[in-house]
Amino acid sequence: MNNTMETKKVMNKDLILREKLALQRTTLANQSTFLAFLRTSMYFLIAGLSLKNLLKVENSLLIEIALFIASLVIFVFGTVNYLKHKKSISTNKKHIGDYQLEYYKL
Template sequence: MKDKKAINKDLILRERLALQRTVLANQSTFLAFLRTAMYFLIAGLSLRNLLKVENSFLIEIALFVISFVILLLGTLNYFKHKKSISENKKHIGDYQLEYYE
C-alpha cells in the first residue's frame, strides 16, 4: 500500500478563490458591456430632442444598431467565458489524484 501524502488544502482554497474572482470579473465585464449599450441607446433616444440635424433619424438608427450589437457581443462574451469557467471548475480538487496514485 502506498503512503498517502498530505493534501495541500491551501492550494485548493487558493484555486477556488481565484475561480470566484474570475466569475466576478466576468460579471463585471458583462455589466460594462450593458452600461455601454445603454449609453448608446440613450444617445439615440435623445438625439432628436437635442439636435436639429437633417438626417437625425439615420443617426438614431445607427446608434440603436450599435447599442444592440454591443449588447449582443457582451452577452455572447459572458456566456462564452461562463462556459469556460465552469469547464475549468472541475479541475479544482484534482490535486488529490497526485497524492493518491
C-alpha cells in the first residue's frame, strides 16, 4: 500500500511539471505569434512608406493609405489576439494549483 501511495505522489509531481512546461511552451508560442503579426504589420507599413519612392503610380496615395490601414488592422488584431490568449493562459495556470493541492493532501 505504501508503494502505491509513493507511485501516486510521483505521478502527480510529474503531472505538475508536465503542466507547467506545457504552459511555458504555450506562452512562448503566443509571444512568437504576436511577433509574427508585428513583423507582418511592419512589412505593410514599410511597403506603404516606400511605394512613392519606388514606383511612379498614378493613385499611389490611395495604395499607400490602403497599406497603412492594413498595417494598423494587422497590428490591432495581433495585439488583441495576444492579450486574449495571454489571459487564457494565466487562467489555466490556476488549474495547476489543483494538482498541487491534490499532491499535498496525500
